[in-house]
Amino acid sequence: MAKQVKKSKQELSKLQNLTKGFLKENPIFVFLLGMCPALAVTSTLETSFGMGVLVIFVLVLSNVVVALIKDFIPKEVKIPSYIVIISTFVTIVGMLTEAYAPLLHESLGIFIPLIVVNCLILGRAESYASKNNVLNSAIDGLGMALGFMFALMAIGFVREFMATGAIAYGVFLPLPFEGSIVNLETYLFNIAVFSGPAGGFIVIGTLLAIYNGFEIRKQKKAELERQKLIEEKKRIALEKKRQRELESAGGKA
Amino acid sequence: MSWTIFFTAIISSMLINNVVLLRFLGVCPFLGVSKKTESGLAMSIAVMFVMVMAALVTYLLYYLVLVPLNIEYIQTIAFILIIASFVQLVEMFIKRFSKKIYKSLGIYLPLITTNCAILGVAVANISENFIDYGTLPGLALAVTTAFGAALGFGLIMFSFSTIRERLESANLPESWKGVPVALVTAGIMALAFLGLAGIV
Amino acid sequence: MLDKLKIALVLLVIGSMSGLLIWGTNELTADRIEENRERARLAVYVEMFPDVDVNKMVFDSVEGSNIVEIITMLDSDNNLLGYALRGSHNNPFGVVNVVIGVDRNNSIIDVKITETDNTPTYVSLLPNFLRNLRSQDIRDVSYDTSTGATSTYNSVRSIIEDAKLLVAGDTILEAYQEVISAAASYQLLFEFSDETFAIEYLIKDDAGQRIGYAYHATVDGKELALIVDQDDTFLGFVGIGHSDLDSAFTAFEDYQDTAIKDITLDVSGSLEDQIATVFEAVQTLLTTTMHATYDNLVRFFEVFDDSDELIGYAYIGRAEGYNGDNVMKVTINLDGEFVKLEELSTNDTPNFFDLAFSAFEPFYGQTSISQDDAIDGYAGASASGASLYLIISSALSYHAERMAE
Incomplete structure (x- = not known):
């Protein structure tokens, strides 16, 4: 039984592999990877989404390529090769963004080339793609990047909502439909500081604390259940022992 | 152009556009290493060294190689390779030069490659068009800006590590302990730094 | 040795693959990126001159001044809309790039900071100062005292001061002077929604006295002005910034120095007929209405x-x-x-x-x-x-x- 659990932990099903990035192994909330873009580009929901899309693209492709050529790369030049691969894709993504979504390119600015040094991407290449096959690496990349995007968008939503009382769409992205603003009618509570640097730190800190709160509660529950289980087992063992004693006593008798 | 421009460049990149608090560069090491004052300082010194050298080399590379060859678009890949190999070089040099310094700095050096403050400052130096001042003054300005940015990084690492030592012993709700409260504290510091915006 | 060779080979392959990919993407996107940058660069002008024909912008670079470039704005019918002056000034905190839009009457349409690395919180104070520059005459501009963003605002001021010197030459005034030599300034009176002629200007001499009126219209894609004196005596036609229509104007010379109400035109030729339409429209206006000589x-x-x-x-x-x-x-x-x-x-x-x-x-x-x-x-x-x-x-x-x- 114990052996089986251990095995399934190592080899997650494809679905689990995809969904683990959202909460269980969320790059931002759990591993604190890629904090710089998480702070810098999340002043609106749409830029967060845009950054998320770019990271999906780069992470999936770099994971696939790393998994493809992992056997050919000598150990000594592993990291430099990964960096070259990642920065190739980042450069390509940067060019495509500038060509097809110039406003997004302008609003993300310096943080597009900085995807290169997003620890999340190098981290996944080093710790997952270099040890797994192509399909799993692609799924892992997609899952992790989706989790990253999910976290960015959560932060972006809170910040834009707090700062402007509305959520705008179609401003930075070349969406096929007319852009607009979803007004949430909270003019009384517009706090502009949330779109600034200070707001970024505070929102992420608070979201992290909320996430931790849930995790801690879950852990406590699990702990409680585990203790209950142990007590139950103890009780059963005790009962069995007693019964055996009784039986042996009865046998003797 | 007068000498004051270098002074304002330092003040501006150190305080007004502080890398960590206002430009969000180098947040990872800021959260990861700043628990102890000593390690924070050691990290800052390593960062300063690499940042200044990287600014120098990337600026020269961009204007002496990439621009004449008309391949500005490989900027990102060229810069990160320069930085990575530079970090490697520094590591080897320090290892050879002094075992003691290597022991205290060494573990941070590989981390510096993925410190986005280094690449960020190098890229920003190019997009600020310092070249408008002429090649050599532009280079000097780029290096000064990098030096100021590194000073700003060090300042934040130092002051924040002292705050965090106090936070460690503070009585906090369990879910706020560690990084969450550190982030909120950083937010309050960022608010304070916004107030410096007017000094130049 | 073999190991090192292998490392070199692998790095070479990775490097050349990545180089190829980046080069390919660049080939694919370079034109579009260039186009986007161009559009972003022109966006500021289009915002100031909504009717401008982007393909007809004329860029003239300027040297030895804070103004870098003057862009002449024409609409799709070749009417002069005004000028945009692009300036750049370095202050201790970096560069300030400004675009000043000036309409054909030398009145400032807008002043915009297009790029600066001055402290953002201070730059964000400036729009209030810049707002007050709008619709002022650029040759006689008055500035607000600026508090809080002195350096940036001073940069903007030095750029406007240089712009002032450059707009001193005035094509409209020069054209008027061909007909009325005493013309020293002019002032917008009325913009007609009429199709035949567009704008009425009041012409003044250097003592500020009314000495005539000008009616602007477009004929054959060229702008012209019909000029009458203060008593509505017809003084003649003149081309604004060109002499292409001068041969057609000769047909009207016979009628000069006659009260416009009393003229009955008799001209022929297709250009002449179009000019005659303008003439008759002005005639109708001046017969049915009278000039009011008060300032407002x-x-x-x-x-x-x-x-x-x-x-x-x-x-x-x-x-x-x-x-x-x-x-x-x-x-x-x-x-x-x-x-x-x-x-x-x-x-x-x-x-x-x-x-x-x-x-x-x-x-x-x-x-x-x-x-x-x-x-x-x-x-x-x-x-x-x-x-x-x-x-x-x-x-x-x-x-x-x-x-x-």
């Missing part, structure tokens, strides 16, 4: 009822409101009573303008309005209200003066 008035004309009975006079006036000039029509009946106020054009904020407008309705039926009475009504919309008051009171006193004669 443009013209007046008689108003008739359905049975062609004269019931009063209408005065058209213009005065500076909150955001550019307000142009209004004031109707006064035969008893000299103010009976109606109508809006012809305004750029003021609708809410404030409407507030100011309705403040004058209680004065219907009066022969004069004192400012003290009016000001209570338009409190809260003082810029719009003051301009309406100027127009109405000028109309009333001009009317009284005319009736006394």
Whole structure:
């Protein structure tokens, strides 16, 4: 039984592999990877989404390529090769963004080339793609990047909502439909500081604390259940022992 | 152009556009290493060294190689390779030069490659068009800006590590302990730094 | 050795693959990126001159000044819309790039900071200062005292000061001087929504006296002006910034120095016919309406009822409101009573303008309005209200003066 659990932990099903990035192994909330873009580009929901899309693209492709050529790369030049691969894709993504979504390119600015040094991407290449096959690496990349995007968008939503009382769409992205603003009618509570640097730190800190709160509660529950289980087992063992004693006593008798 | 421009460049990149608090560069090491004052300082010194050298080399590379060859678009890949190999070089040099310094700095050096403050400052130096001042003054300005940015990084690492030592012993709700409260504290510091915006 | 060779080979392959990919993407996107950058670069001009034809912009670079470039703005019919002056100034905190839009009357359309690395919080203070520059004459600009963003604002000022020197040469004035040598300045009177001719200017000599009127129109894609003196004597046609139509103008030389009302044209030729249409439209305007010689008035004309009975006079006036000039029509009946106020054009904020407008309705039926009475009504919309008051009171006193004669 114990052996089986251990095995399934190592080899997650494809679905689990995809969904683990959202909460269980969320790059931002759990591993604190890629904090710089998480702070810098999340002043609106749409830029967060845009950054998320770019990271999906780069992470999936770099994971696939790393998994493809992992056997050919000598150990000594592993990291430099990964960096070259990642920065190739980042450069390509940067060019495509500038060509097809110039406003997004302008609003993300310096943080597009900085995807290169997003620890999340190098981290996944080093710790997952270099040890797994192509399909799993692609799924892992997609899952992790989706989790990253999910976290960015959560932060972006809170910040834009707090700062402007509305959520705008179609401003930075070349969406096929007319852009607009979803007004949430909270003019009384517009706090502009949330779109600034200070707001970024505070929102992420608070979201992290909320996430931790849930995790801690879950852990406590699990702990409680585990203790209950142990007590139950103890009780059963005790009962069995007693019964055996009784039986042996009865046998003797 | 007068000498004051270098002074304002330092003040501006150190305080007004502080890398960590206002430009969000180098947040990872800021959260990861700043628990102890000593390690924070050691990290800052390593960062300063690499940042200044990287600014120098990337600026020269961009204007002496990439621009004449008309391949500005490989900027990102060229810069990160320069930085990575530079970090490697520094590591080897320090290892050879002094075992003691290597022991205290060494573990941070590989981390510096993925410190986005280094690449960020190098890229920003190019997009600020310092070249408008002429090649050599532009280079000097780029290096000064990098030096100021590194000073700003060090300042934040130092002051924040002292705050965090106090936070460690503070009585906090369990879910706020560690990084969450550190982030909120950083937010309050960022608010304070916004107030410096007017000094130049 | 073999290991090292292998490492080198692998790195070479990775490097060349990545180089190939990046080069390919660059080939694919370079044109589009260039186009986007170009569009982003021109966006600021299109915002200032919404009617501009992007393909007809003429870029002239300037040296030895804070102004880098002058861009001439033409619309799709080749009408001159104005100029954009792009300037750049270095202050201790970095560079400030500014675009100044100036319309054909030398009045500032807008001043925009397109790029700067000065402290953002301070730059964000500037729009208030820049706002007040709008619709000022660039040759006689007055600046607000700036507090808080001194360096950046001083950079903007030095750029505007240099722009001033460059717009001193004035194509419209030069054209007028060919016909009236005493012409020293000109002033926008009225913009017609009419298709035949577009704009009426008042021409003044250097003592500020009215010496003539100019009516601008476009014929065959070229802008021309018909010029009359202060007594509506026809003085001739002139091309604005070109002499392409001069041969067609000769057909009209015979009619020069005659009162425009008394002229009956007899010209032939296709260009000449088009010019004659303009001539006749101006003739009709000047026969049916008269110039009003007060500062805030443009013209007046008689108003008739359905049975062609004269019931009063209408005065058209213009005065500076909150955001550019307000142009209004004031109707006064035969008893000299103010009976109606109508809006012809305004750029003021609708809410404030409407507030100011309705403040004058209680004065219907009066022969004069004192400012003290009016000001209570338009409190809260003082810029719009003051301009309406100027127009109405000028109309009333001009009317009284005319009736006394």
